[in-house]
Amino acid sequence: MGKGIIKNLTLIKEGICSIIYSKEDECPICKMYSEEGYLCKECISKIRFCKNRYMLNQYNIEFKYYSIAYYTGNIKELILRLKYKSDFHCGEILSSYMTSKIKEENIPCDILTYVPMKRKSLRERGYNQSKCLAKNIGKELNIPIITTLKKTENTKDQIGLNGIERWENIRGAFTAVNHDKFKNKKIILIDDVITTGATAFCCAEELLMAGAKEINILTAAKSNV
Template identity: 40%
Template sequence: MGARLFQKIGYIFQSIASIVYNKGEVCLLCENPEEKELICDVCKSQIKILKLKYDVEQQGIKFPCCSLGIYSFNLKKLVLMLKYENEFMAGKILASYLSSYIKEDLEENIDLITFVPSSKASYRKRGFNQCEVLCQYVSEECGIPYRSLMRKKSEGRDQIGLDTNKRWENVKDSFMMINKEEVFNRKILLIDDVVTSGATSFYGAKCLKDGGASEVYILTVAKSRV
């Protein structure tokens, strides 16, 4: 419990530091002068929001999914800045696009927002879960409550470098429900950062559905070309 609390305190400190030291004087992406917003108009124009809609499916079970765009260029750069450089303002930018999609294009009324849990090893290494960061920002902007509803019950291998079949096998049955009473008969939006094979998002959604959710929808920042 003490270690977990220490990690949370570190995450809060990093979040505050990210806000304090990014004063909007330079663009987050190109570092050219930018007084009004976090990124300049040129960099913003290079973020291609395509709203890619598709299903993630396995063995006849499928869940509707939307990815804002392809995992490339500035969209990819923002994800990597959040994930590996602790740049929480990059997460705030990404969350603003996710929130716009929810407000403008998601036809369903969502009861709860949740996120794909990270492994204990990843959480220890970063001190935070990038999907939870996105979830928090989206919850604030959309006024929809968010909850932690799953945890990863097995570490497994890192998905990076695995082929499609191994990705599906690696993540199968790796999630378990927590706070199950929050899930029953509710429409839940599951947020992930990047979809590659779709295995992680699928099994996360399946865990929620098996736990009693009436519907589960998946929303991700990007879809990998791989």
């Protein structure tokens, strides 16, 4: 038995492994085998799924919102990878959960839209993660994605502001655009994470004032607060 045979066997094994465990068939979190690159059972078990529908109430207006899971564990991991590591595969996993939610909950939808980013932040990151999610969902459901909002450039950063200040700061930070494309339409507003709900609420409020018929909010995650 020469060393050559062992070396050849190793090469064959590596070859087989790389075919079976190709990148498409591994869990993006733990890198274990998982069909079609979805999360493995173990990683799914570390997601705290949301079972309820929630309400955002402010200024005598009410919007329903839906989230896939709490912003912790592996949902947080998927979002961080999409946001800061340009891992669009993680984005696809998140949006497939969001697509299922739309179907399960029968959320009315003529068009999809997303929470916009400031031009400066968009330049720095190179993409808007919420738009990425909306695009994937739109493709799966065959629903158009419309840019309906622009973020005003001079809004303060939300970090360091208390609850009330956040609401006041964010109100008026979004301006509706492309009115003719969403007038009288039922819209699903997509965002990555909902925290106080101020951002999503103010976007939805602006759309409602600008002529949308109905707005429901769908986010990948919901913070525990």
